[in-house]
Structure formats: C-alpha cells, structure tokens
Amino acid sequence: MRRDRGDGDAVGDLVGRARDGDPRAVARLISLVEDESPLLRLVTAALAPHTGHARIVGITGSPGVGKSTSTAALVGQLRAAGRRVGVLAVDPSSPFSGGALLGDRVRMQDHALDREVYIRSMASRGHLGGLAWSTPQAIRVLDAAGCDVILIETVGVGQSEVEIAGLADTTLVLLAPGMGDGIQAAKAGILEIGDVYVINKADRDGADTLRRELRSMLALAERAEGDWRPPILKTVASTNDGLDAVATEIDRHHDWLESSGELAVRRTRRARDEIEAIALTALRARWGDVHGRSELDDLAQQVAAGESDPYAAAETLLAEL
Amino acid sequence: MRRDRGDGDAVGDLVGRARDGDPRAVARLISLVEDESPLLRLVTAALAPHTGHARIVGITGSPGVGKSTSTAALVGQLRAAGRRVGVLAVDPSSPFSGGALLGDRVRMQDHALDREVYIRSMASRGHLGGLAWSTPQAIRVLDAAGCDVILIETVGVGQSEVEIAGLADTTLVLLAPGMGDGIQAAKAGILEIGDVYVINKADRDGADTLRRELRSMLALAERAEGDWRPPILKTVASTNDGLDAVATEIDRHHDWLESSGELAVRRTRRARDEIEAIALTALRARWGDVHGRSELDDLAQQVAAGESDPYAAAETLLAEL
Numbered sequence: 116m117r118r119d120r121g122d123g124d125a126v127g128d129l130v131g132r133a134r135d136g137d138p139r140a141v142a143r144l145i146s147l148v149e150d151e152s153p154l155l156r157l158v159t160a161a162l163a164p165h166t167g168h169a170r171i172v173g174i175t176g177s178p179g180v181g182k183s184t185s186t187a188a189l190v191g192q193l194r195a196a197g198r199r200v201g202v203l204a205v206d207p208s209s210p211f212s213g214g215a216l217l218g219d220r221v222r223m224q225d226h227a228l229d230r231e232v233y234i235r236s237m238a239s240r241g242h243l244g245g246l247a248w249s250t251p252q253a254i255r256v257l258d259a260a261g262c263d264v265i266l267i268e269t270v271g272v273g274q275s276e277v278e279i280a281g282l283a284d285t286t287l288v289l290l291a292p293g294m295g296d297g298i299q300a301a302k303a304g305i306l307e308i309g310d311v312y313v314i315n316k317a318d319r320d321g322a323d324t325l326r327r328e329l330r331s332m333l334a335l336a337e338r339a340e341g342d343w344r345p346p347i348l349k350t351v352a353s354t355n356d357g358l359d360a361v362a363t364e365i366d367r368h369h370d371w372l373e374s375s376g377e378l379a380v381r382r383t384r385r386a387r388d389e390i391e392a393i394a395l396t397a398l399r400a401r402w403g404d405v406h407g408r409s410e411l412d413d414l415a416q417q418v419a420a421g422e423s424d425p426y427a428a429a430e431t432l433l434a435e436l
Numbered sequence: 437m438r439r440d441r442g443d444g445d446a447v448g449d450l451v452g453r454a455r456d457g458d459p460r461a462v463a464r465l466i467s468l469v470e471d472e473s474p475l476l477r478l479v480t481a482a483l484a485p486h487t488g489h490a491r492i493v494g495i496t497g498s499p500g501v502g503k504s505t506s507t508a509a510l511v512g513q514l515r516a517a518g519r520r521v522g523v524l525a526v527d528p529s530s531p532f533s534g535g536a537l538l539g540d541r542v543r544m545q546d547h548a549l550d551r552e553v554y555i556r557s558m559a560s561r562g563h564l565g566g567l568a569w570s571t572p573q574a575i576r577v578l579d580a581a582g583c584d585v586i587l588i589e590t591v592g593v594g595q596s597e598v599e600i601a602g603l604a605d606t607t608l609v610l611l612a613p614g615m616g617d618g619i620q621a622a623k624a625g626i627l628e629i630g631d632v633y634v635i636n637k638a639d640r641d642g643a644d645t646l647r648r649e650l651r652s653m654l655a656l657a658e659r660a661e662g663d664w665r666p667p668i669l670k671t672v673a674s675t676n677d678g679l680d681a682v683a684t685e686i687d688r689h690h691d692w693l694e695s696s697g698e699l700a701v702r703r704t705r706r707a708r709d710e711i712e713a714i715a716l717t718a719l720r721a722r723w724g725d726v727h728g729r730s731e732l733d734d735l736a737q738q739v740a741a742g743e744s745d746p747y748a749a750a751e752t753l754l755a756e757l
Contacts, residue, residue: 156747163745251746379740386746387736391723393750395716402712415708419700424484425572425707426477429714436757 123157130161133260136199141233141260148252149237159252165259167382169201170369173283174268175308180291181315185352185361186268190232192358193264201257201265202234205250205279233257250282251389264365280308281388284381285368287361289313290329292321306332309345311364317349317357343371402432410435444478451482454581457520462554462581469573470558480573486580488703490522491690494604495589496629501612502636506673506682507589511547513679514585521547522578522586523555526571526600554578571603572710585686601629602709605702606689608682610634611650613642627653630666632685638670638678664692723753731756 132140147158174189176182186202193200237253250267257265269279280286288309293316312329314322326347333345346364350357372378403409414428453461468479495510497503507523514521547553558574571588578586590600601607609630614637633650635643647668654666667685671678693699724730735749 159745159747163739163742165742167740167742382740383733383736386739386749387732389746390732390735390739390749390753391720393746394753395719397750397754398719399712411708411711412704414711415704418484418707418711419488419703421484421486421488424480425710425714426480428707428711429718432711432715433718 122154126154126157126161134165136230138233141256144256145235145253149249162255162259166255169258169262169265171254171265171284172365173279173286174266175279176289180289181352182268182289185289185315186266188352188355188358189361192362198263199231199261201262203253203267204236205267205269284372285310285365287311287313289315290325291316292319292325310368312345312347313361314349315352318351322349443475447475447478447482455486457551459554462577465577466556466574470570483576483580487576490579490583490586492575492586492605493686494600494607495587496600497610501610502673503589503610506610506636507587509673509676509679510682511553513683519584520552520582522583524574524588525557526588526590605693606631606686608632608634610636611646612637613640613646631689633666633668634682635670636673639672643670
C-alpha cells in the first residue's frame with residue numbers, strides 16, 4: 116500500500132518525540148503497532164535505525180511467585196542506577212489492553228509519574244498471531260524510545276513462557292517456596308529457559324530446600340566450558356531484599372552475551388523469526404486464511420474428499436505465487 | 437523431483453498389498469512416510485483415492501490413567517464387532533520408532549497375531565515437524581489399508597494432546613481417581629478437547645467425586661442447541677468393564693459428526709493445515725531454514741543491526757518467490 120508524504124512526516128514526528136522521551140508519543144506508537152494500523156509498515160521502518168540499544172529481560176514464573184512485585188522492585192533498582200526502563204506486562208489470556216494496569220499492580224504505581232519509566236499492559240488480541248506478533252513490535256518502540264532496559268513480564272501460563280524467552284536477551288525465572296508443589300510442578304520447559312533463577316519470598320520456610328532442589332536439577336544440564344551457568348538468587352521483593360544482586364546478574368549475563376557472541380546469535384534468530392512470521396502472514400492472506408473462502412479451502416476440500424493429495428495441493432498453491 | 441516409472445509401479449504394488457491387508461506392506465508404507473522418503477510424494481498420491489473411510493479416534497490423558505490398557509481393551513471391543521483396527525501409539529518424546537512396542541503394552545500383545553489389527557509406535561523424530569508431520573501421513577496409510585477405526589494414543593505430555601485432538605474425528609479424554617490431583621491438575625486444555633470423557637479405574641475411591649467435578653466443569657462450557665454434549669463414562673479397562681459403552685459413544689459421536697456436517701468441517705480443516713504445513717516447509721527450504729545459511733539469514737542480520745526492518749525484509753523474501 117502506498118502512503119502519501121503526510122503519513123511519513125507524521126510517523127517521523129512521532130518517532131522523534133518518542134526518542135525525546137514523550138510518553139504520549141510512545142503510547143501512540145505502541146497502539147499503532149498493536150492495532151495493526153495501516154501505518155505499521157512506516158512505523159517499523161522509522162524505528163529500525165534507532166533499535167539495538169536496549170537490554171531485553173523476560174520475567175516469568177508460575178502465578179503466585181510474585182512476578183509483579185519483583186518487576187516493580189527491579190524497576191526501582193534500575194531507576195536508582197539512572198537507567199531508562201520500559202515494562203511490558205503481557206497477558207495472553209486477557210482481552211484488555213492499551214495501557215490499563217492490572218488491579219494488583221499497586222507498587223508499580225510508584226513509578227507511574229516517572230518519565231523515565233514507561234509501563235504498558237499488552238493482551239494477545241488481534242488475529243495475526245497475538246503475543247508473538249505484537250510484543251516484538253512494542254519492544255522495538257521502547258528500544259527506539261531510548262529505554263536502557265525493557266522488562267517483559269508474563270502472567271506465565273503455558274506456552275507464553277517459552278515465547279517470552281524467545282524474545283528476551285536474558286530470561287529471569289521466578290520461583291517461590293510454599294507453593295505446595297515445589298520444583299516438581301515447575302514444568303521442565305522452565306528449567307531450560309532460565310538465564311537467572313530467582314527464589315522470591317525467600318524469608319518463608321522451604322527456600323533453602325527449593326534452592327537445593329533447583330540446583331541439582333540444573334546440574335543435570337550439560338554445559339560446555341565457557342557456557343553460561345545460571346545463578347540462583349534469593350529475594351524478598353516486597354522489601355527489595357536481594358534485588359541489587361538480580362540487577363547485577365542481569366548485567367553480568369549481558370556481558371557474557373556480548374563477549375561470547377551469543378547476543379548477536381539470539382538477536383539474529385529473533386529477527387529471522389519475525390521476518391518469517393511477517394512473510395507467512397502475507398502468504399496466508401493471499402491463500403485466504405484471513406479473508407475467508409479461498410483457493411486453499413477448495414484444495415482442502417478436494418484432499419478431504421480423496422480427489423487430491425496434500426502434496427499435489429501444496430504444489431498448486433506454491434505454483435500460484 | 438522426477439521419478440522413473442519403476443518407483444510408481446513399486447508404490448502402486450505396495451498400496452495394493454496394503455489394501456489386501458498385508459501387514460508388511462502397511463509397515464513399509466508407514467516407514468516410507470515417516471522417514472520422509474523421496475517416494476513420499478508418490479505414496480501420498482497413490483493412497484489418496486482410498487482414504488476417507490476410517491473413523492479416527494484420539495485417546496489422551498495424563499500418565500497413569502491407563503491409556504495403554506484402555507486402548508488394548510477398546511481394540512478387543514472393536515474386534516469383537518468385526519472391525520479392522522489400526523493403532524498408532526505416539527510418543528513425541530521418544531527417540532524410538534518403527535513399530536517397537538512399549539514395555540508395558542503386554543495386553544496389546546493379545547492382538548499382535550490378529551491380521552485385522554495393525555499396531556505401530558511412532559516417535560516425533562525427523563526435522564520436518566515431528567508428530568504434526570508424520571502422524572497424518574501414517575493415518576492416511578492405515579485408512580487406505582482398510583481400517584474401519586484408527587486409534588491414536590498419545591503419552592499425553594503437553595502440546596501433543598492438543599495436536600492429537602486436531603488430527604482425530606473423536607477425542608477420548610481419560611481420567612482416573614486417586615491420581616492425587618483430581619480435576620484441578622487436568623489442564624484446561626483437556627477440558628476443551630474431549631468428545632467423550634472416560635473415568636478409568638472407576639472401581640477405586642473417588643470415581644464418583646471425580647465425575648461430579650468433571651460434570652460441573654463441563655457444564656461451564658457454552659453449548660448451543662444441537663451441539664454435541666460430551667458424555668462421561670466409567671470404565672475398569674483391566675477387566676473390560678464399561679468398554680462396550682465407550683465403543684457405543686464413539687459411534688454415536690460419529691453419527692452426530694456426520695449428521696451435523698461437522699465431520700466435513702473437521703476433515704477439511706485438517707487437510708488445510710496439512711497442505712499449508714507442506715507448502716510452508718517447501719518455502720522454508722527455499723529460504724534456507726533447512727539447508728543452512730541463506731538469504732533469510734542475511735536479511736535477519738541486517739534487521740538485527742538496525743539496517744533494515746522486518747517488513748522490508750519480508751517483502752524482499754517474498755519478491756524472490
């Protein structure tokens with residue numbers, strides 16, 4: 116779609132204001148990408164030259180481990196060090212979006228008037244793939260807006276944890292003692308994605324047992340010389356205890372990412388997934404996945420009826436590109 | 437890839453023998469599709485005209501509910517009714533495949549010499565998408581080989597349950613009392629995919645409580661007039677108790693699928709997913725996802741470096757098709 120000059124100027128102006136730290140410009144840009152605006156293409160192009168600075172930190176863990184409190188405390192820690200912070204609170208199951216904060220985010224309100232902190236809730240609405248689609252775009256906005264660190268917090272249900280890990284440079288996995296289930300309930304997936312493990316509510320009984328269990332499970336993973344070895348930290352986020360060490364480990368992990376070359380690998384992989392997702396969405400639109408009845412539907416009916424086979428149908432589809 | 441006449445004849449002969457009930461021909465065809473043989477394309481085309489007869493039944497549930505025993509008992513029930521049965525035991529985490537039966541499948545051995553029963557274990561090895569890739573192909577073989585009913589049993593870990601439900605006409609969800617967790621542990625996903633719920637080990641304490649809990653959870657789902665209402669059955673698979681009712685409900689569900697038009701909808705959707713998966717795999721191969729360094733990698737590096745944006749990169753990729 117060709118856009119007139121005016122759209123390009125308006126987008127350029129918005130990006131400029133976002134880079135100056137105007138929270139309304141940031142909000143508007145995120146809405147444009149989240150709502151799959153026709154301007155999305157222009158916005159993404161205007162942001163690109165200003166991206167690549169931010170450290171992207173995913174925060175995940177089961178419900179009840181204190182993710183919101185920990186995120187708020189970590190924001191305080193990062194602000195005390197003078198860093199500009201972006202927070203994306205991602206709830207894949209929520210129909211709400213557009214910056215509304217969750218009810219229990221009282222502590223996050225401490226940062227609500229700080230212009231160097233941008234907080235945004237995101238839901239996975241939209242038909243183009245939800246979380247996987249809109250979160251990288253919102254990260255791009257916050258990165259271009261000069262955030263030094265972007266925290267992505269997920270409500271941590273199922274698949275979203277793994278998706279978050281795919282988007283982040285550094286993934287924090289939170290656990291807590293006294294959840295009634297211990298380490299057993301922590302899905303195996305969680306034990307593969309963590310770069311830093313945090314046992315929150317460490318003033319409760321069972322914190323040391325949990326740490327021991329976690330340590331022996333992590334010891335099972337094969338790691339080569341020079342590989343990152345995920346540390347296990349203890350915090351009490353509600354009183355800020357231990358958050359300084361969390362911030363330090365995030366920086367230490369980032370240094371390792373840079374010196375090992377892994378940062379470039381992760382970011383290239385992420386860009387690759389994003390490019391492919393965009394290309395496939397465009398193809399699906401051509402085949403009619405978005406716009407209803409189509410060539411693909413006709414072919415599927417023929418295959419279901421035994422009149423064709425899936426390979427022949429796929430060849431027909433590809434021949435039309 | 438162009439094949440000579442000889443390959444086509446050999447495949448046609450194999451398909452003919454499979455349709456006559458030769459278990460070695462069935463085994464060979466499944467190996468060809470599972471191993472992504474160069475003949476895959478020919479095999480799929482030769483099978484197509486003979487597919488669409490079999491009723492495809494998925495069997496899922498947490499480890500320990502008695503899936504293997506229930507599957508074996510259901511095979512007995514279907515054989516007593518004179519039906520030809522195929523069984524695919526799918527273990528997405530297993531590196532083993534090729535017909536090896538799991539150690540605890542003693543009861544399934546009862547059927548090992550019955551030529552009207554074909555039993556096959558499948559693993560999700562292979563680089564083209566594992567379970568989602570090879571299981572539909574194996575179903576196609578068993579369908580063309582004249583199976584009246586194909587049972588797909590999964591070990592039931594995570595995502596595989598939902599995948600199985602996507603492949604089946606009718607999905608059986610198994611539960612059992614005394615698993616220590618009750619219905620709470622049954623992931624919400626399981627409660628959405630069941631067409632027939634079976635409480636196995638129903639001679640144990642807690643079966644009625646479990647049924648009550650399950651019934652109230654299922655009652656929360658909104659169903660319109662004419663929608664299928666999943667029944668909840670009780671079985672003791674180890675003594676065959678209640679298996680006749682399970683077979684009856686599978687048939688009743690199939691009748692509903694046919695009369696409501698839902699069978700055609702499900703099978704067309706399945707064909708559509710399969711066509712799209714094949715087409716996307718072909719595209720990924722062109723972009724280098726399979727064959728290493730490529731155009732897509734170069735574009736991803738430019739995006740990661742802020743020299744390009746993902747939309748521009750996706751357009752470049754698509755322009756080359």
